[in-house]
Amino acid sequence: MDDLNIQVEAKHYFRPRYIHKERWINYWYQLQAIFESKASRILEIGIGNGLVLDTLRKVGIHVETVDIDPSLHPDIVASAVRLPMQNEAYDFVLCAEVLEHLPPDQVKAALEEIFRVTRDCALITLPYAGSCITFTFKIPLLKKSEWILKIPHFWKKHVFDGQHYWEVGKQGFLQKDIQKMVEETGFLVQRMSTHSDDPSHLFVLLKKNHSVS
Template structure:
């Protein structure tokens, strides 16, 4: 299947797009990647380049792949057919990418991510639902937080020109997505929803 860019490049560079919620998402992407101590990173989807620039300073080696040449990625191509040898990158980051593919293409994309990743993958997905969170800080102790999400499991997802599906909506549970990740050969180490970024779920995958 041929894929076309869904977002105008100018949309990535405005104040409404780069808001506090999105910056929180970038923070968790960067921390998830750097905590795994990779020697090389492949980022799928360039966006505005903020995560790329930070990871490059912290890791040193990062390459980018995108279907839109206007974003000036290092490589132009699709996540379902990447122009890389097997195990060519320690870690692959795909943040808010896979929901832009038809659901039936998800297994193929995950298999490709596993093929080119040597050790890990970090995948973030939009998660629809109601969020309940609690944070507190006591003297001499780290900040503690608890988050509980009620998915919109009763809502049918309607294609909006960008997202073909969303985690948490009817038929797209975390359990179902995790199963597909396992079938692709990944071990799902964690799937986390952060209190300051409840709209996304961050998956840490190990390439066994």
């Protein structure tokens, strides 16, 4: 595949049906991970509709963007597998809903580039195929509690649909496979989570292991 093969038209990100409730919640989790890291210099790979970017900039965080699609007006037009940035140029790299658009044999190269350009952390979010059972309860004066059971569709083999080459939860891409892949790159997995209010995505928070840099 050509590194700069654009799969999704820019207008797709700005349709009302794209910005649904679950996606807003997804953005909230992305922002929380960045705020908790206290990072001041961010790289966002895959600009999408720019809502996360706009929020970060409005709270005073320096963000640079990279995307293969020039019509989305990223700061830099480039592929995730070949980032034209210096080593450890950013405190935090956000790569949300991007890696599944790469063939499996290119994913490791993208992870290696993320590892190279971050000096501290990265957040990767991925589509998670499977069934979900959730239970949420709230007791007065106490925080809301939730319980979630995700049943991956491990028996299914993903078929390329024009956008996703693979999805977490299907054959060859279970959570353990994702963890192994990122750890082989040199990252430490700080947190791997799915949420009851956004069960169709896996959030993987990574910490750079400087002993292998």
